[in-house]
Amino acid sequence: MxxxxxxxxxxxxxxxxxxxVWRAYTRHLSAVIGAILAIIFLAPxxxxxxxxxxxxxxxxxxxxxxxxxxxVLLGAYLFWLVFPLIGFALTEDYDIAKLLVYPLSPRMIxxxxxxxxxxxxxxxxxxxxxxxxxxxxxxxxxxxxxxAATTTLFVFHTVGLSQAINLATAGILRSRRGRDxxxxxxxxxxxxxxxxxxxxxxHLASGARxxxxxxxxxxxxxxxxxxxxxxxxxxxxxxxxxxxALGFALALAALCGLTLCLAGWLVQLVYTGExxxxxxxxxxxxxxxxxxxxxxxxSQQAAAAPRSWSxxxxxxxAAVADKEVKYxxxxxxxxxxxxxxxxxxxxxxxxxxxxxxxxxxGIRWAGQGWLLWGATGMLLMAQSQLALNAFGPDGAAVATxxxxxCPRRHIxxxxxxxxxxxxxxxxxxxxxxxxxLARELRLLPHVLAWTxxxxxxxxxxxxxxxxxxxVRVVMRGWVLRRSSSVGFSQLxxxxxxxxxxxxxxxxxxxxxxxxxxxxxxxxxxxxxxVSVGYVCCLYFVSLLVxxxxxxxxxxxxxxxxxxxx
Amino acid sequence: xxxxxxxxxxxxxxxxxxxGDVTAVDAISISVAEGEFFxxxxxxxxxxxTTIKMLCGLLRPTGGDIRIAGYDLRSQPLEVKRxxxxxxxxxxxxxxxxxxxxxxxxxxxHGLPLADARMRSAELLDLLELTEAKDKLIVDYSMGMKKxxxxxAALIHRPRVMFLDEPFNGIDPISVRAIRNVLRQLTEHGxxxxxxxxxxxxxxxxxxxVAIINRGRIVGDGGMAELRERAKTGGDSxxxxxxxxxxxxxVDEETLSWL
Numbered sequence: 001m002x003x004x005x006x007x008x009x010x011x012x013x014x015x016x017x018x019x020x021v022w023r024a025y026t027r028h029l030s031a032v033i034g035a036i037l038a039i040i041f042l043a044p045x046x047x048x049x050x051x052x053x054x055x056x057x058x059x060x061x062x063x064x065x066x067x068x069x070x071x072v073l074l075g076a077y078l079f080w081l082v083f084p085l086i087g088f089a090l091t092e093d094y095d096i097a098k099l100l101v102y103p104l105s106p107r108m109i110x111x112x113x114x115x116x117x118x119x120x121x122x123x124x125x126x127x128x129x130x131x132x133x134x135x136x137x138x139x140x141x142x143x144x145x146x147x148a149a150t151t152t153l154f155v156f157h158t159v160g161l162s163q164a165i166n167l168a169t170a171g172i173l174r175s176r177r178g179r180d181x182x183x184x185x186x187x188x189x190x191x192x193x194x195x196x197x198x199x200x201x202x203h204l205a206s207g208a209r210x211x212x213x214x215x216x217x218x219x220x221x222x223x224x225x226x227x228x229x230x231x232x233x234x235x236x237x238x239x240x241x242x243x244x245a246l247g248f249a250l251a252l253a254a255l256c257g258l259t260l261c262l263a264g265w266l267v268q269l270v271y272t273g274e275x276x277x278x279x280x281x282x283x284x285x286x287x288x289x290x291x292x293x294x295x296x297x298x299s300q301q302a303a304a305a306p307r308s309w310s311x312x313x314x315x316x317x318a319a320v321a322d323k324e325v326k327y328x329x330x331x332x333x334x335x336x337x338x339x340x341x342x343x344x345x346x347x348x349x350x351x352x353x354x355x356x357x358x359x360x361x362g363i364r365w366a367g368q369g370w371l372l373w374g375a376t377g378m379l380l381m382a383q384s385q386l387a388l389n390a391f392g393p394d395g396a397a398v399a400t401x402x403x404x405x406c407p408r409r410h411i412x413x414x415x416x417x418x419x420x421x422x423x424x425x426x427x428x429x430x431x432x433x434x435x436x437l438a439r440e441l442r443l444l445p446h447v448l449a450w451t452x453x454x455x456x457x458x459x460x461x462x463x464x465x466x467x468x469x470x471v472r473v474v475m476r477g478w479v480l481r482r483s484s485s486v487g488f489s490q491l492x493x494x495x496x497x498x499x500x501x502x503x504x505x506x507x508x509x510x511x512x513x514x515x516x517x518x519x520x521x522x523x524x525x526x527x528x529x530v531s532v533g534y535v536c537c538l539y540f541v542s543l544l545v546x547x548x549x550x551x552x553x554x555x556x557x558x559x560x561x562x563x564x565x
Numbered sequence: 566x567x568x569x570x571x572x573x574x575x576x577x578x579x580x581x582x583x584x585g586d587v588t589a590v591d592a593i594s595i596s597v598a599e600g601e602f603f604x605x606x607x608x609x610x611x612x613x614x615t616t617i618k619m620l621c622g623l624l625r626p627t628g629g630d631i632r633i634a635g636y637d638l639r640s641q642p643l644e645v646k647r648x649x650x651x652x653x654x655x656x657x658x659x660x661x662x663x664x665x666x667x668x669x670x671x672x673x674x675h676g677l678p679l680a681d682a683r684m685r686s687a688e689l690l691d692l693l694e695l696t697e698a699k700d701k702l703i704v705d706y707s708m709g710m711k712k713x714x715x716x717x718a719a720l721i722h723r724p725r726v727m728f729l730d731e732p733f734n735g736i737d738p739i740s741v742r743a744i745r746n747v748l749r750q751l752t753e754h755g756x757x758x759x760x761x762x763x764x765x766x767x768x769x770x771x772x773x774x775v776a777i778i779n780r781g782r783i784v785g786d787g788g789m790a791e792l793r794e795r796a797k798t799g800g801d802s803x804x805x806x807x808x809x810x811x812x813x814x815x816v817d818e819e820t821l822s823w824l
Contacts, residue, residue, distance in 0.1 A: 064623050190811070319673035323659060323666075330661040331703070396657040399623050404674035405647035551642065555625040562655075 013112030050128035073227035164263030182331035187339035314404030320414025387462030463546035580629035583679035604772035650724035660704035675722035
């Protein structure tokens with residue numbers, strides 16, 4: 001009876017997971033296209049990795065083939081353990097807290113999660129490689145049985161651990177702080193990964209270093225982790241040494257059982273008391289004198305108050321700028337963009353180090369001198385999502401913003417001031433770093449002038465674009481997503497806009513670059529003021545256009561930024 | 566009913582909103598006098614929230630005219646917004662600000678000096694029992710706390726007209742009483758309140774006039790006596806009886822077969 005009920009629950013949980021994953025991919029046209037693109041790009045990668053493993057297992061000499069197997073299984077193990085974090089955006093809809101109201105134990109939900117993970121992208125992507133392992137090492141009938149049992153145990157153990165991490169950390173990942181940390185942490189982790197992937201192959205380029213690594217105590221210890229045990233069992237079975245193979249497989253099975261028990265206990269521990277309500281606070285009802293505020297306007301008390309710096313600005317501009325600065329520090333949208341800047345700095349840094357080495361070796365290439373300008377141009381383009389979608393981070397709160405009676409140019413100026421100030425600081429640090437990496441510190445003032453003036457072009461264009469193409473942005477896990485209701489025509493229009501902004505910024509680049517490389521530095525005395533005048537005109541025109549457009553399009557802006565139903 | 570805009574704070578004439586083929590609000594006309602506590606009732610999906618969003622300029626009507634506090638919403642939207650306070654059912658606050666920061670922000674956006682903004686926000690936070698949470702980010706507030714914050718922001722500049730969509734939903738009884746007292750005092754000072762709720766007792770206790778909307782059309786408008794007469798429900802019938810009659814709700818005693 002209990003078994004029937006358990007299997008019924010598991011079937012139901014699997015059905016739920018299937019529905020939610022399917023809907024996540026098919027809810028909107030953009031999601032369908034995203035899923036198709038993911039298959040087009042990721043399927044060849046998964047198959048390519050499997051084919052690479054196939055050749056490796058068959059071409060490498062016996063001890064090296066098993067080392068490769070250990071490395072592959074270790075990679076799969078780490079990928080699966082980290083995947084809950086990376087795949088969190090996709091599986092977010094599968095909210096365990098929603099299941100706790102039903103008569104299901106957390107252990108049952110955990111078992112359902114393991115079963116449901118069969119259709120997770122991370123598991124599906126690694127299946128071709130697991131299949132290659134099965135085919136490559138099954139040299140006989142008994143070997144096939146041992147290899148099949150071992151790979152099944154390995155997959156079961158890894159997925160079980162992965163799901164335990166997923167469920168145990170779901171509360172943290174869904175919390176505001178968790179999202180904020182992920183928004184910054186994951187891109188930084190990717191930057192570190194990029195750096196390691198660039199530096200490690202150079203470090204291990206010589207065969208001697210590889211041999212030292214494979215003979216090291218660390219590699220030996222790693223081999224006693226579940227992927228190592230699985231690799232040893234598979235390797236022994238391939239050689240026909242079935243006794244040690246069974247020993248390693250049994251050790252893996254024991255570890256698997258222990259992991260599942262511990263993970264089940266952990267999940268139970270984390271979710272027990274989830275529905276428990278905090279003790280109600282007892283408050284004595286108070287009879288209160290009700291203060292009715294004066295109609296809008298300064299009171300005498302206010303007139304006596306000390307004036308602050310913000311008193312120099314109109315009240316609404318100061319209020320919006322103040323709010324925007326707080327948002328820039330607290331909202332994941334800006335933090336995620338900032339993290340991309342750090343990632344870009346790492347990539348540019350690696351490119352510049354390579355370029356420097358090539359220059360030292362006497363190798364010249366056409367783009368070498370332009371890396372500095374290209375990198376800062378890319379930086380501005382990456383930041384354009386902040387300027388060109390000024391109302392995006394407001395989201396549904398834009399309805400509140402547009403209910404205020406202040407002139408619309410005050411709202412725009414407040415937003416522009418805050419963004420320009422923030423970008424100026426970020427860009428100054430970036431420019432200083434790239435100039436130092438490129439050993440071109442003499443160009444620091446020029447590059448600073450270029451990024452500073454060009455930022456105004458982006459901000460100016462952003463005023464108009466933000467009114468006509470407001471797009472809701474939301475953080476799903478660590479991924480920053482545009483609203484899925486954005487149509488292709490809108491995306492195409494957005495690309496055209498980026499192209500136009502790129503063209504509008506060209507005169508500024510020319511004003512800085514032409515005197516440095518062709519006309520002579522003295523020309524900067526003329527070209528810089530002219531470019532400043534150009535961007536000022538651009539800014540004021542944009543303000544005029546955007547203000548009247550915003551006033552006319554307020555309902556449309558509110559509708560574009562409201563949460564999806 | 567409509568058109569006498571001099572005596573009325575809210576005048577909507579032939580107000581219509583269509584979403585594709587669906588007519589959410591069908592050529593309704595409403596006039597609310599200055600200082601009136603106006604209840605706007607209707608079943609789910611009747612068009613209440615759509616009407617409020619159109620009246621405060623957040624949704625463009627398909628047809629009709631709106632005048633608030635004597636100003637035409639289409640040609641003088643900022644003059645209208647200067648005089649209204651709005652609490653929508655779907656609360657849209659800047660959740661990465663603290664409660665206090667948001668109230669000061671709202672006050673300054675209405676042109677209040679900083680010191681005034683701080684003073685009023687402190688009083689409102691105290692009144693609504695939010696002082697302890699004033700330095701927490703709104704994203705960490707409960708739904709009731711968010712609603713109280715939104716109410717405080719709608720009130721902070723002392724508007725002449727307030728639109729309140731389900732203001733008491735999810736709010737504790739202590740704060741409900743405080744808000745009710747504030748609303749009473751506001752109407753005594755001449756503020757007009759346009760108010761929706763599903764709780765009939767609250768409407769009976771507070772509102773001086775009630776309109777009932779069903780499937781986008783006004784099916785009843787007036788004081789309790791007028792509504793009773795319209796619904797033909799008898800002299801001692803409650804607002805709930807009147808409402809159920811006017812919206813032609815099924816009131817049979819049929820229940821679930823398996824209970």
